[in-house]
Amino acid sequence: KAGVTQTPRYLIKTRGQQVTLSCSPISGHRSVSWYQQTPGQGLQFLFEYFSETQRNKGNFPGRFSGRQFSNSRSEMNVSTLELGDSALYLCASSGVSGGGETQYFGPGTRLLVL
């Protein structure tokens, strides 16, 4: 099976702009989660979508939003970008195996806000 794919891989934006990142999960996986990775804060959970519904949400401001489509593909959007939003954004899709749900990660989108 193909792994989780994310596009674009790299983005440069300026403060105040908005950005949309895309994630295609592993075939058959219905859950998609998003994480932010920074050197200072580490890996932090943004939100999870399952069957087009947000199932869980982390402690990020409302500028961070997401959605999931009927084919399980997901997008996340960040509006009014701030310098501190520079990070690696990781998408993970999960499926049940071995008695529980396991998340598999994509390569990430590296966002630089200038």
Add this chain to the structure above:
Amino acid sequence: AQSVSQHNHHVILSEAASLELGCNYSYGGTVNLFWYVQYPGQHLQLLLKYFSGDPLVKGIKGFEAEFIKSKFSFNLRKPSVQWSDTAEYFCAVTGLTGGGNKLTFGTGTQLKVEL
């Protein structure tokens, strides 16, 4: 708040040395436990996972981990490391209160294996 702790932030070992990386979590309920690895320039990959059953789990590349419920620990071990094991290792937990499928990660351990 529930949290995951990795006590070793940087570890330097010589090839063939044994490895043990510590991981503790703060929640006393039912949890699922994972170790992920991030090789330089690569994405997070699953090393191993624990849901239930035998507390000693084996993963890829010769890694294993032991779940000790009484100590809230899930330490990662490898008897003999190789230069190619140089990477950052993350312990992660799901099932923490209110978290559902949310992975809570430790801060990571940067492992450097010297020839």
